[in-house]
Amino acid sequence: MTNEAIPSLLSGGHIRASVNGALGLITLARPEAMNALSVAMVRDLTQVLKHWAQHPQVQAVVLMGQGRDAQTPVFCAGGDIRFFHRAALARDPDLAAFFTEEYALSHLIHHFPKPTIALMDGVVMGGGMGLAQGAKLRVVSERSRLAMPETQIGFFPDVGGGWFLGQLPGHVGEWLALTGQTLGAGDAVELGLADVFVPAQEWDALLDRLQGAPQPHAEHVVATVMERAELAPDAEHLAHRARIDRLFGQADLGSILNAVSADQGDAWGSDVLQQLQHNSPLMMAVSLALVRRARRLGLADCLRLERVLAHQCFASHQAGGHSETVEGIRALAVDKDRMPRWQPPTVADLKASAVEAFFADPWPTGGHPLAGLA
Template sequence: MSDNAVLAELRGQLGVITLNRPSALNALSLSMIREITAALLRWRDDDDVTAVLLRGAGRDGKAPAFCAGGDIRFFHQAALAGDPTLEDFFTEEYSLNHLIHTYGKPTVVLMDGITMGGGMGLAQGCSLRVVTEHSKLAMPETNIGLFPDVGGGWFLARCPGHLGEYLALTGHALGAADAIGAGLADVFMPSAELPVLVESLTDQPMENGAQALAAVRARARPVGAARLAAQRDAIDRHFAAASTVDIATSLAADRSAWAVDTLKALRQRSPLMLAVTLEQVRRACTMSLADELRMERGLVRHCFHLRPGAASETVEGIRALAVDKDHQPRWQPGAIESVDAAMVEAFFASPWPAHAHPLRDLR
């Protein structure tokens, strides 16, 4: 990791955090999480800072990215090596997610380009979430044998209807209009106008953070039609089913091209982690954010320790997608129908008593 992977600067009354790892699509490392956290804590108690803006550094001649997620190659290496900093990564990342949700000062995020996984964890707690024509929002963790963490269970559970279950299980990527329709973004703005937006926010004096939010909203543009709107009835019908087996059965009975493609996508994911993910989102519906993050912290530990090393579904998923890149994960069990309730329940047993939980202080 090179220096300056996070640029934190005070410009006028605006704190600006730029994720500056463009060659890796601004994916998060532990050091980046620590730098973002330090900047936010510093500015939270600084009366000269009225609002904070988060953005990703661009790539010359290439499509932008806010943040593609966590550094999954690090996860793979650390899990196989028994590196204890893997534990620190998730504890500190989830603490940062909670900090943003509860920050107390207005926060604006520019989700220009890829915003997935850990990038969604940074973005979804912000006061105002801006999308552009380049935006691609997703929680694709089931594709690597993981679950939608970083508060994903909490914010996906609050999407309309059963859209959250659909997004959690399939990892479907949303464009700007669909993201706004799902409640995962607030306003649309052309990508080319973002630099001018930032300059205007840094140049004008602001009596309070509400003025910054109003200035962003004043530049919002109409967004196009939501593509998923045509599938919403089908999504709510199929993904309301009680289990992943029932969802698969329901989709199999629907001969539409969308249902066929959706079932095909699910069959490529880890069957075990699909079932864990569905249970996570369903439980999150009635949980506070702090409790949901505590649940996720236990889940992610189990992802790497219930079956340690190469036996982990997550390690195998990352191997297939990002290390060997053979795209042939060897899931265990290999079919949705082969997952039993005991396998799923084991993930929800907390590894720690409440007084020793690494996120016990979240409120």
């Protein structure tokens, strides 16, 4: 397969791949779905990146999302949750394949042998964070909105989310995993989830240069980005760091909720409490355990653990029982009543055994679908 053999449009046009000198450019081009990832998109991204990793002409790679006319831009809003819902109901084997291949793609980006640059303009959530956090240079603007909001749909911060949230200072990882809090550019840079701030007014010129001006080598690509970099805006949540550590450093989910409930008196505390009360109690507990376990794991082991959790999120539905994830997606994106029927409905009703069951590996020794990750 040569560079010329890569079509410019992949996944029915949802992935665009092109080469400009030494630069390989990948655009997520599904703006009508906020560039949400499908199975086909994950497979084509993997194919292109593996090819470019071996191709001597391509010395650097840029990942970006197609914009939306007169709307907030989007890098990637995550996996296609409507597909998750349909596939779970239909017992479609592509559901399992999606998570296996998406996690392997995240691992590939983290270990890519050439400089990768993620242009994280606009919405960057869930699977979008999984793509971007493996990049060597992560670029944001004042329009950037970063989050791992999975507990809001009865899921958990996956695609390496347990690992990169676990690397954050103090107990910030627990705060972001449990609440799904959205971060702007200032907080993203301050916390280490982004590297460079480029003002929105510079993005059109930046994209024009990356796509149209000669890019003779990797250093030139990086310089093209860095020459437009400025100091990031102030972090909005920096003043609450000690408070976050105190509240989310508690021993368990019940203690965290009690601490937050007792810490009211301003808008920040009220927002945190409201977020926690809205999300799935079971999946908040699973997410808390994931982030804390992931601090002792390397990326590959964390991705393997997350693949176990992803399996368990749908296994109960496959067996005819309740799935927090299927129910959460129904409430948010299918029926859109925003009234999920969580089981159990409160943190007080949560049993430790239900949380531990999520971490039980369903595959025999050596049979894990991500066993080959180094």
